[in-house]
Amino acid sequence: MARLTLADGRALDYQVRQSARAKYMRMQLHPTHGLLVTQPPGVSARALHQWVLSQQPWITAALQKLAQHPPPAAAVSTLPERLALLATGENLHVIYTPSARKSITLHYLEHATLTLTGAVSDPAHCQQALRQWLRSYAQVHLSKQLRQVAAETGLHYVNCRIKGQQTRWGSCSARGNINLNEKLMLLPPEWVRYVLIHELCHTVEMNHSKRFWALVAGFVPEYKAIHAQMKGAMGQLPGWVR
Ligand SMILES: [Zn+2]
Missing domain, CATH: 3.30.2010.10 (Metalloproteases ("zincins"), catalytic domain)
Incomplete structure (x- = not known):
């Protein structure tokens, strides 16, 4: 857990997740888990923190958006972090990456990950995207x-x-x-x-x-x-x- 101070003086804790597979630093604001930051191999903790600091405008906007549209608790808990497709023997890691777009794009990496990018703060939208992909x-x-x-x-x-x-x-x-x-x-x-x-x-x-x-x-x-x-x-x- 690390902490940053926002421009308005608020302190915000964030979780760092080291990933051997990640190519880039990325962050997501999870409705229940808060700010999650991914640290790829070769990126120092210091460089990661610098990058998080540089992302303040995005973080502030994302926090605001979350405060305006608090997701229904029940819906949030039903979004999977893992997708076990027993039929194919795959256990996919599901990653939600927010961006300014209104739609959700889904990227599937065989036997590894399913990445949802875009309007992922809306659980219903995420569920719909997952269902479409599953079909x-x-x-x-x-x-x-x-x-x-x-x-x-x-x-x-x-x-x-x-x-x-x-x-x-x-x-x-x-x-x-x-x-x-x-x-x-x-x-x-x-x-x-x-x-x-x-x-x-x-x-x-x-x-x-x-x-x-x-x-x-x-x-x-x-x-x-x-x-x-x-x-x-x-x-x-x-x-x-x-
Ligand atoms: Zn029958």
Whole structure:
């Protein structure tokens, strides 16, 4: 923890976070954690403090903005600092970097970070940006996986869409179109595989008959255990994704 004195005489503490990956010094004013400053390798504590001092106009403006629009407490706590995408085995560090822009740009660095830059003081806006990103990433990952599982099982489908359903992980229409939930990205790979196979089996059996479950069991012998484990999983997901 370090301290700086603002032009109006107020003292402000800030937290320094050393990051081996960071290329530049950066700061964010977090609604609950205060001012966070990132120290990249090769930058001395003294140089970092000088830089923080030089950023006073930005800090003062950001403090003012925060005071005018205090974020709702519940919404703030639901913004993730980590995003565990069990489906792909990624545990992304989520970084919020404020800037003067009104929109939010999202930068994804594979297996490492998700950086939101722009109007990040608005939690609802951040959640929306995260959801949008999750959907586009799910579109890439889940449709690819569905293609693979279809090839492997010899089951055919027509089209695959990614949606944000509130109560179901997937669905299959009589025409063989499969809808998958973007939230599957947060589930373990074996659960995701089960959901894909479940929906693919519906292209053959449009019901939950004995024949349907026998077909599922042929591909996922342990499907009963997975089905039971998945009960209530939707309600246990982090708030921002629900
Ligand atoms: Zn079903």
